[in-house]
Amino acid sequence: MAEFRMPSLGADMEAGTLVEWLVKPGATLRRGDVIAVVETQKGAIEIENFEEGIFEGPIAQIGARVPVGAPIALIRRQDEPAAAVTPGAPASPALEGPPAEAPVPPRMAEIAVDARQQPEEPVPLSVAASPMAAEVAPERVRASPAARRHAADHGIDLxxxxxxxxxxxxxxxxxEGMESRPPTPAAPPVEPVPQPMTGMRAAIAAAMARSKREIPHYYLAHRIDLTEAEAWLSNFNTRRDPAERLVLGALFVKAVARATRKYPEFNGHFTDGVFRPSPVVHAGVAINIRGxxxxxxxxxxxxxxGVPELMAAMRDLVGRVRAGRFRSSELSDPTITVSSLGDRGVExxxxxxxxxxxAIVGFGMPVTEVRALEGLIGPHKIVHVTLAGDHRVSDGHRGALFLSHIDQLLQKPEAL
Known part of the structure; x- marks a missing residue:
């Protein structure tokens, strides 16, 4: 009997809230089947199974906040006898279940993160209505217009x-001869209202603080000529429907992934004081979730x-992430990250x-520059590429070779 445990969906995750079971006891499971929905600070995430067998039943209650690594269900192998499991029974004191009268949370489609939703704005402070507002205003002081102007100019209380x-x-x-009253003291400055971080911003803050605290970063920058890549891309897209056309970002991700074959020290995980290079390249693609x-x-x-298949995978991933639907393996599996802010105008x-x-590789906004190439001066599209590397695993020399190889690959886009 195997225990299905709460997976870790990132370095910043400590626990997840069980929202929904997508399979029933007795269901036959295969590797990769989605069996549950868990809500984390990043949204509602579909949890995949990696055990062949029969879903024996849940251990954790719907609505329970379960620490990473704690069991939440049992999966029975085909040749094992069934075990008596009480559905919904808590697995350990570490599980925090809701009160008995708490309603069952809605299905994932109802709780998924809305990428277009903006964070709640704090309610502006307002002055409470005073009981004095209901009192009758005092009678207007009789005065000539000239007297009123003089009083206003000299601060005299009529x-x-x-x-x-x-x-x-x-x-x-x-x-005449009256002294003006002391000026009214200025109102004290209004203190800005503190704005607490959203759940996702808190998760990002925790992960980035850990990164800068534990990882000795080094940084390199390189300029890559995209003239060949853009010409190939333009020619490719003229023969395709709009839904099948490529963008430079697909070439960037493919070039980085291919370059890690030659420089594997940039592709993998550093855990428990040891670097473990990955035999596969799961490229993490940074995607902004609006707000x-x-x-x-x-x-x-x-x-x-292939580049077209990679482009299709990127479109699918961006669409699902911005709708709040992505799978646990997509968050836990990245072996290197590619980020770009070119669409924001950042070079x-x-x-x-x-x-x-x-490692993380960054691409900026391509810009047109005048360059001399083989004795000819002309406009060239240039992109600034950066590498942040972990100095415990690689160094600047290897990082420079890695960026140079990405450059070489982008000069022959048809071979990607």
């Missing part, structure tokens, strides 16, 4: 002046995919490595 005009109206002569933060889920086997970016990965 209610304290006895007038000599008709019906006690204050005249300009009544104000909440970003995630970098994996495109599996990015080095083995150069320096990323922070997401642990336990050991």
């Amino acid at each position: 209610s304290l002046v006895k007038g000599s005009g008709p019906n006690g109206a204050i005249q300009l002569r009544d104000l 909440t933060g970003l995630v970098a889920p994996a495109i599996h086997d990015a080095d083995a995919l 150069t970016l320096y990323g922070v490595i997401y642990p336990p990965q050991v």
Whole structure:
């Protein structure tokens, strides 16, 4: 009997809330089947199974907040006898279940993160209505226009002046020789209202703080001429429908993935004081979720995919992430991350490595520059590429060779 445990979906995750079971006891499971939905600070995530067998039943209650690594269900192998499991029974004191009367949370489609939703704005402070507002305003002081202007210019309180005009109206002569009152003190500055971080921003903060605390980063930058890549891309897209056309980002991800074959020290995980290079390349692609933060889920086997297949995988991934639907393996599997802020007009970016990965490659906005090439001067499209590497695993010499190899690959896009 195997225990299905709460998976770790990133270096910043400590626990997840069980939202929904997508299989029933007795269901036959295969590797890769989605069996549950767990809500984390990054949204509602579909959890995949990696055990062949029969779903014996849940251990954790719906709504329970379960620590990473704690069992939440049992999976029976085909040749094992069935075990008596009480559905919904808590597995250990570490599980925190909701009160008995708590309603069952909605299905994933109802709780999925809305990428377009903006974080809640704090309620602006307002002055409470005072009981004095209902009182009758005092009678207007009688004064000539000239007297009112003089009083306003010199800060004189007309209610304290006895007038000599008709019906006690204050005249300009009544104000001669009077000293102005002290100026009204300025109101104290309003303190800004603290804005607490959203769940995702808190998760990002924890992961990035850990990264800068534990990983000795080094940074390199390189400029790559995209003239050949853009010409090939333009020619390719003229023969394709809009839905099948490629963008430079697909070439960038493919070039990085291919380059790790020659320089494997940039592809893998550093855990328990040891670097473990990965035999596969699962390229994490940084995706902005409007108003909440970003995630970098994996495109599996990015080095083995053709560029059109890689482009299709990117479109699918971006669409699902921005709708709040992505799988556990897509968050836990990345072996190297590729990030780009070119669509934001940034020419150069320096990323922070997401642990336990050991490298992140950043692409800026391609810009047109005048360059001399083989004795000819002309416009060339240039992109700034950066590498943040983990100095425990690689060094600047290897990093420079890695960036140079990415450059060489982009000069022959048809071979990618």
